[in-house]
Amino acid sequence: MIALAPAPAAAIDDAIDDAVGRIRERALTLGGGFPTLGDAIARATEGGKRFRPALVAASFQAFGGDPLDTPVLYPIAAAFELLHTAFVVHDDVIDHDTVRRGIPNIAGEFRERARLRGADASGAALLGDAAAILAGDLLLHEACRLVALADVAPVRREALLALLDDAVxxxxxxxxxxxxxxxxxxxxxxxxxxxxxxxxxxxxxxxxxxxxxxxxxxxxxxxxxxxxxxxxxxxxxxxxxxxxxxxxxxxxxxxxxxxxxxxxxxxxxxxxxxxxxxxxxxxxxxxxxxxxxxxxxxxxxxxxxxxxxxxxxxxxxxxxxxxxxxxxxxxxxxxxxxxxxxxxxxxxxxxxx
The missing domain is CATH 1.10.600.10 (Farnesyl Diphosphate Synthase)
Incomplete structure (x- = not known):
């Protein structure tokens, strides 16, 4: 993947972690298999190059923006990483893939969870696909939420939401x-x-x-x-x-x-x-x-x-x-x-x- 430098990588990482942390906290309160799904979502966001949020930051700085004056830059940048992860998770379902980067993806994790609980192959595949689809949905929702709640002027928020809408x-x-x-x-x-x-x-x-x-x-x-x-x-x-x-x-x-x-x-x-x-x-x-x-x-x-x-x-x-x-x-x-x-x-x- 393309590398961009300099990029405020630590601040972007923190914003992504905060967003994923909110998903995990909400999942914990709902019980059942949902906390496990929250953990799987967190793992799905790890290990990537995070090119898209870095591109948001690089463009912002190229137009003379100062991150110190615009802390909302990082949640907006994080939204594009969550969007990417959502698409990747859904794409794996479309392609019937259960492994990514050499380890089980969300569908793969939940197939194994089903097998350990006695499900047959059909049931394991059903749970794996359902978990991955729902995980992608949650990531899409969180990306939209980050932009919708951005502390910016209404006209800029509207423009950002239009960009996200077009991307989806x-x-x-x-x-x-x-x-x-x-x-x-x-x-x-x-x-x-x-x-x-x-x-x-x-x-x-x-x-x-x-x-x-x-x-x-x-x-x-x-x-x-x-x-x-x-x-x-x-x-x-x-x-x-x-x-x-x-x-x-x-x-x-x-x-x-x-x-x-x-x-x-x-x-x-x-x-x-x-x-x-x-x-x-x-x-x-x-x-x-x-x-x-x-x-x-x-x-x-x-x-x-x-x-x-x-x-x-x-x-x-x-x-x-x-x-x-x-x-x-x-x-x-x-x-x-x-x-x-x-x-x-x-x-x-x-x-x-």
């Missing part, structure tokens, strides 16, 4: 489109796959955090609009690089076995570019057996390379990042904000496998 709706639309593309017998058009890739990530990971920091610092409408354009391009490029990592990245980059997206036959923009080439029969044949092991994965990687899809996606990423830089040249942005976008462009580029 666009991300949900992107996730639904992604699943629809995966289960449809027909391939979606490349533009539809690109739109889904954008919507899944760009708004909640880049546009909304960038704009939230700027709103808190008092940026005007022209600057917010320029940041929206830059964030949109950054988010799409980031997701396209993720597609490359999922197909060609090392196990360290991907956080799992190399070629995981090829093993799972994911319908990504990368594969759609290969489908649009004369080499698609060879690529399709290689992808059909990629799940069988490392040798088949390497053959699928070779077929994608030879189809030209990798080079075309690299060109698309470069063009998208150039658009982000162009958006940052807007005269409404202060030099530090333009520098922040340039830093993000460089960091996304450095992730390319």
């Amino acid at each position: 709706f666009v991300s949900a639309a992107g996730e639904l489109a992604d699943v629809e593309h995966a289960v449809s017998p027909e391939w979606a058009e490349p533009d539809a796959l690109l739109n889904a890739a954008h919507d899944k990530t760009a708004v909640y990971s880049f546009t909304a955090p960038l704009c939230a920091g700027a709103v808190l610092a008092g940026a005007d409408h022209a600057a917010i609009a320029a940041l929206e354009r830059a964030g949109s391009r950054l988010g799409l490029a980031f997701q396209l690089v993720d597609d490359l990592i999922g197909a060609f990245g090392s196990s360290d980059q991907a956080g799992r076995e190399s070629g995981g997206d090829l093993r799972e036959a994911k319908r990504t923009p990368l594969v759609s570019l290969a489908r649009d080439s004369g080499a698609w029969p060879q690529v399709s044949e290689a992808l059909a057996v990629a799940h069988t092991g490392p040798v088949a994965v390497r053959e699928a990687q070779r077929a994608l390379d030879e189809s030209g899809a990798r080079l075309r996606l690299l060109a698309l990423i470069a063009g998208t990042l150039a658009e982000a830089r162009d958006a940052a040249e807007d005269p409404s942005l202060p030099p530090a904000a333009r520098g922040l976008v340039d830093t993000l462009v460089a960091a996304v580029s450095e992730r390319v496998p």
Whole structure:
């Protein structure tokens, strides 16, 4: 993940801990399995890079904001980390994943809880999924609560809530489109796959955090609009690089076995570019057996390379990042904000496998 410096990491961590602590305290008063769910939520928020709250803080400072004068910066930043965790928890349910970062996720923990209490496999899966869905719901609620209770002028609170609203709706639309593309017998058009890739990530990971920091610092409408354009391009490029990592990245980059997206036959923009080439029969044949092991994965990687899809996606990423830089040249942005976008462009580029 992208690292930003300097960032008030300790203050952000404290704000996240306070929010999660409130969830755990409320869970304790309700008894039953709820305190266990509160503990699982706390574990789900640990170990991440916390890029999105750092981006809120970096944008705030780029627009001349002083954290000492605006202590609400940290709860607002924390809201975007809780939003991210909520999406991750729900995404694991959608993907039927029970492990994250090598340990059981919330669904995995509650499946084991059910098994220890005598449930069969079906019952364990039901409890695991229910717990994860509810955990994501609680995290979404807490993120909204942090913004709704922010001690800022009403006009800024309204702007922050609009950003959060957009992040939730666009991300949900992107996730639904992604699943629809995966289960449809027909391939979606490349533009539809690109739109889904954008919507899944760009708004909640880049546009909304960038704009939230700027709103808190008092940026005007022209600057917010320029940041929206830059964030949109950054988010799409980031997701396209993720597609490359999922197909060609090392196990360290991907956080799992190399070629995981090829093993799972994911319908990504990368594969759609290969489908649009004369080499698609060879690529399709290689992808059909990629799940069988490392040798088949390497053959699928070779077929994608030879189809030209990798080079075309690299060109698309470069063009998208150039658009982000162009958006940052807007005269409404202060030099530090333009520098922040340039830093993000460089960091996304450095992730390319």
